[in-house]
Amino acid sequence: MGSKRKVLALCGGVGGAKLALGLSRVLGDDELCIVVNTGDDFTHLGLRICPDIDTVIYTLAGCVDTNTGWGRAGETGEFMASLSTLGGEDWFYLGDKDLAMHVERTRRLAAGEKLGSVTQALSRKLGVSVPVIPMTDDTLATQVEVEEDGKSMTLSFQDYFVRKRCEPKLKGIHFVGRDNAQPHSQFLANLQDSDLDLIVICPSNPFLSIDPILALPGIRGILQKTAVPVVAISPIIGGAAVKGPTAKIMAELGLKMHAMTVADYYQDIVSGFILDRRDGAEAEAIREIIPRVGVAQTLMQTVEDKIELARETLDFAGLDV
Amino acid sequence: MGSKRKVLALCGGVGGAKLALGLSRVLGDDELCIVVNTGDDFTHLGLRICPDIDTVIYTLAGCVDTNTGWGRAGETGEFMASLSTLGGEDWFYLGDKDLAMHVERTRRLAAGEKLGSVTQALSRKLGVSVPVIPMTDDTLATQVEVEEDGKSMTLSFQDYFVRKRCEPKLKGIHFVGRDNAQPHSQFLANLQDSDLDLIVICPSNPFLSIDPILALPGIRGILQKTAVPVVAISPIIGGAAVKGPTAKIMAELGLKMHAMTVADYYQDIVSGFILDRRDGAEAEAIREIIPRVGVAQTLMQTVEDKIELARETLDFAGLDV
Numbered sequence: 001m002g003s004k005r006k007v008l009a010l011c012g013g014v015g016g017a018k019l020a021l022g023l024s025r026v027l028g029d030d031e032l033c034i035v036v037n038t039g040d041d042f043t044h045l046g047l048r049i050c051p052d053i054d055t056v057i058y059t060l061a062g063c064v065d066t067n068t069g070w071g072r073a074g075e076t077g078e079f080m081a082s083l084s085t086l087g088g089e090d091w092f093y094l095g096d097k098d099l100a101m102h103v104e105r106t107r108r109l110a111a112g113e114k115l116g117s118v119t120q121a122l123s124r125k126l127g128v129s130v131p132v133i134p135m136t137d138d139t140l141a142t143q144v145e146v147e148e149d150g151k152s153m154t155l156s157f158q159d160y161f162v163r164k165r166c167e168p169k170l171k172g173i174h175f176v177g178r179d180n181a182q183p184h185s186q187f188l189a190n191l192q193d194s195d196l197d198l199i200v201i202c203p204s205n206p207f208l209s210i211d212p213i214l215a216l217p218g219i220r221g222i223l224q225k226t227a228v229p230v231v232a233i234s235p236i237i238g239g240a241a242v243k244g245p246t247a248k249i250m251a252e253l254g255l256k257m258h259a260m261t262v263a264d265y266y267q268d269i270v271s272g273f274i275l276d277r278r279d280g281a282e283a284e285a286i287r288e289i290i291p292r293v294g295v296a297q298t299l300m301q302t303v304e305d306k307i308e309l310a311r312e313t314l315d316f317a318g319l320d321v
Numbered sequence: 322m323g324s325k326r327k328v329l330a331l332c333g334g335v336g337g338a339k340l341a342l343g344l345s346r347v348l349g350d351d352e353l354c355i356v357v358n359t360g361d362d363f364t365h366l367g368l369r370i371c372p373d374i375d376t377v378i379y380t381l382a383g384c385v386d387t388n389t390g391w392g393r394a395g396e397t398g399e400f401m402a403s404l405s406t407l408g409g410e411d412w413f414y415l416g417d418k419d420l421a422m423h424v425e426r427t428r429r430l431a432a433g434e435k436l437g438s439v440t441q442a443l444s445r446k447l448g449v450s451v452p453v454i455p456m457t458d459d460t461l462a463t464q465v466e467v468e469e470d471g472k473s474m475t476l477s478f479q480d481y482f483v484r485k486r487c488e489p490k491l492k493g494i495h496f497v498g499r500d501n502a503q504p505h506s507q508f509l510a511n512l513q514d515s516d517l518d519l520i521v522i523c524p525s526n527p528f529l530s531i532d533p534i535l536a537l538p539g540i541r542g543i544l545q546k547t548a549v550p551v552v553a554i555s556p557i558i559g560g561a562a563v564k565g566p567t568a569k570i571m572a573e574l575g576l577k578m579h580a581m582t583v584a585d586y587y588q589d590i591v592s593g594f595i596l597d598r599r600d601g602a603e604a605e606a607i608r609e610i611i612p613r614v615g616v617a618q619t620l621m622q623t624v625e626d627k628i629e630l631a632r633e634t635l636d637f638a639g640l641d642v
Contacts, residue, residue, distance in 0.1 A: 046367065046428050078397050082421035086446045088428070096417040100403035107367050107409070125407045 009200040012037040012209020014069035016202035017059035018300040022310030039142035039212030047102040061126035072097040138181035145172040166245040170252040175215040201232035223269040231272035234259040238278035330521040333358045333530020335390035337523035338380035339621040343631030360463035360533030368423040382447035393418045459502035466493040487566040491573040496536040522553035544590040552593035555580040559599035
């Protein structure tokens with residue numbers, strides 16, 4: 001074992017959470033900091049819901065539903081069934097166990113606590129010892145411009161993503177509040193830490209999960225200028241998205257489902273790029289826009305897969321593993 | 322069958338809800354209006370909780386837990402267990418099914434709806450067709466003065482009743498907001514309806530469940546002056562309370578556990594009083610302070626018991642049954 005390593009991981013939901021888990025098994029609690037997208041956060045039924053934060057916490061805590069990649073294992077739906085009977089809004093599924101997270105978070109926020117502090121407290125209670133930091137304590141909300149039945153409209157992200165099941169055609173993505181939301185102080189402190197060895201952009205959706213983080217004032221500039229290696233892992237495997245609406249979204253935005261598309265998107269901020277073996281043929285072309293390119297098995301089905309990809313990522317960046 | 326009857330029932334939680342169910346089985350939906358105590362209502366975990374309203378609705382809807390008399394039958398506690406793990410306040414039990422009521426009510430109230438309208442909507446969704454009216458849309462909060470370890474303090478009702486399990490010694494009861502809370506318009510309209518045949522004070526705790534209703538501006542005066550029969554059913558059976566802390570509370574307030582104590586408490590507003598057979602020996606003495614006194618089987622264990630007591634109450638008041 002070499003000296004202490006220091007890694008900052010930027011991540012969104014399911015894919016990012018999986019690599020975050022792998023990293024947390026390879027690194028010590030004081031060697032890793034996970035910064036999570038909050039652009040998808042919304043207030044629903046009076047409750048503050050942070051889908052990506054919860055996916056990361058549940059994944060790290062080992063209580064995530066491994067079939068879906070989000071929500072709690074062994075979840076029950078008594079609340080939801082009862083809410084439907086009462087005529088309540090039931091388009092966003094909230095399991096009985098999961099609900100406690102939203103109720104307790106909302107209570108703490110209403111009492112004046114900041115999201116970062118609440119996130120820390122709740123993750124600790126679930127046994128997560130690695131720091132999980134929201135990208136901001138402020139509000140930066142992802143909104144989408146869509147076209148439905150020939151009409152253009154603006155939808156909040158969850159309205160589009162869950163209520164409308166990504167059915168309307170996506171025309172554009174905005175981040176409301178991007179100019180006023182300040183990056184979380186621990187996020188900034190980690191970015192500017194002279195001991196920082198590596199910044200990992202986890203295999204999350206670049207446009208929906210990572211871009212909100214990059215949209216925070218100053219972040220893109222810091223990543224462009226930093227001397228620390230910034231390594232992105234492609235969320236595309238074999239010319240397809242592992243899950244979710246990435247394929248449909250990319251097509252509607254006029255983007256090809258290639259690792260190259262992601263590499264191109266990140267090229268001004270990353271110094272290294274890891275793509276899946278199945279897309280290995282693209283490595284050569286990507287090397288023309290990003291200095292260092294690696295290939296790996298990026299599909300993370302088992303815990304071992306997650307740990308292995310974490311190891312390969314650290315190794316790729318020249319860290320002791 | 323005679324012409325349409327019109328009955329107004331005032332009630333609190335479990336005991337009152339049982340008689341309300343009996344009355345709803347004997348009377349048509351347009352013959353009965355149930356006004357419920359909201360003095361016990363409180364905001365907890367950011368949710369507006371109305372214990373007596375919910376007990377009445379669940380009882381009338383046939384989904385109440387018949388073992389406890391409150392809460393939902395077949396209830397599950399996943400939310401609560403999860404909340405405990407997160408370090409949340411878990412002294413007030415909220416079942417998974419029950420929770421939907423509080424979340425949906427809180428959402429509607431936050432959207433500007435009045436409690437009466439919300440209560441009507443939610444009870445309809447659960448199949449309750451008889452009107453269930455909160456005593457007020459405003460806030461009248463029951464508070465208690467207690468003594469604990471030699472120290473006097475003021476507690477909100479649920480703090481005393483649930484969190485502290487009625488352990489501190491009760492010194493007094495206040496209704497905060499009593500001067501500004503207006504009786505619900507439907508409550509007043511029913512009270513002043515020239516077709517009203519009977520006002521029933523259900524067998525709920527007089528000091529904790531009925532007194533908040535009587536504390537609303539104008540209500541006591543209307544009951545004192547009305548020509549309509551006002552009949553109270555004693556919540557005391559065989560010199561004891563059926564359930565709850567009534568016995569302890571009455572002792573601490575220096576009151577004897579006799580039907581006479583309740584009769585004495587209500588004497589200025591009732592024209593009739595029904596006590597349990599087991600307390601029949603008190604009937605003679607009560608007749609000296611209340612014009613009409615009846616005895617009945619007031620313990621309501623089965624639905625038949627509830628219907629029978631409802632019938633006897635209507636019959637006692639001279640209504641066609």
